[in-house]
Amino acid sequence: MQIVLSALMALHILGGVFWAGSTFAIARTGGAGAQQLFGPQMGAATLTVLAGLGLWGILHHGPMGPMEHVLGIGALTAVAAAGVQGATRRKNPIKGQRIAAALLAVAVICMAVARFVGF
Numbered sequence: 422m423q424i425v426l427s428a429l430m431a432l433h434i435l436g437g438v439f440w441a442g443s444t445f446a447i448a449r450t451g452g453a454g455a456q457q458l459f460g461p462q463m464g465a466a467t468l469t470v471l472a473g474l475g476l477w478g479i480l481h482h483g484p485m486g487p488m489e490h491v492l493g494i495g496a497l498t499a500v501a502a503a504g505v506q507g508a509t510r511r512k513n514p515i516k517g518q519r520i521a522a523a524l525l526a527v528a529v530i531c532m533a534v535a536r537f538v539g540f
Contacts, residue, residue, distance in 0.1 A: 422479075429475045436469035437499075437532075441525040444502070448522040452515035459510055466503040470496075487539035495531025498524045 443462055447455050473496060481489055502524035509517025 426476075426479055429472045429479070432468055433472035433476055436465040436472065437529070440465040440469055441522075441529055444506070444518055444522045444525055448515075448519040452518060455514040455518055459506070459514075462506060463503065466499075466506070470500060470503070473499075488535045491531050491535040491538045495528040495535070498531070499528040502528065 440462055443454075443458050443465075447453065447458065477492070477496075481492075485493070502521040505517050505524065506521045509520075
């Protein structure tokens with residue numbers, strides 16, 4: 422079980438770092454590389470979400486507490502970011518990347534502070 426947990430954690434973190442990092446960079450540079458990175462970003466988003474679901478299934482049993490609520494908010498904002506990126510790919514990718522960057526910033530903050538909520 423420890424190997425599965427470690428692998429899921431590594432996939433979740435590495436996928437999330439690439440996804441959020443590339444989104445922040447594209448948003449900051451006015452859309453440079455947005456089309457070329459769309460596929461890898463969506464791949465990283467999928468990997469991150471699936472690994473996060475696996476981690477949730479392993480680590481969070483029983484009633485939801487403050488930690489799970491914060492993680493849930495982070496997960497929802499991350500999924501929303503992927504949706505925005507997908508929906509705005511052709512119409513206005515720069516605006517979509519900027520909105521997604523804000524949503525992913527919320528997700529990253531939620532993941533970072535979740536274990537400290539309620540103490």
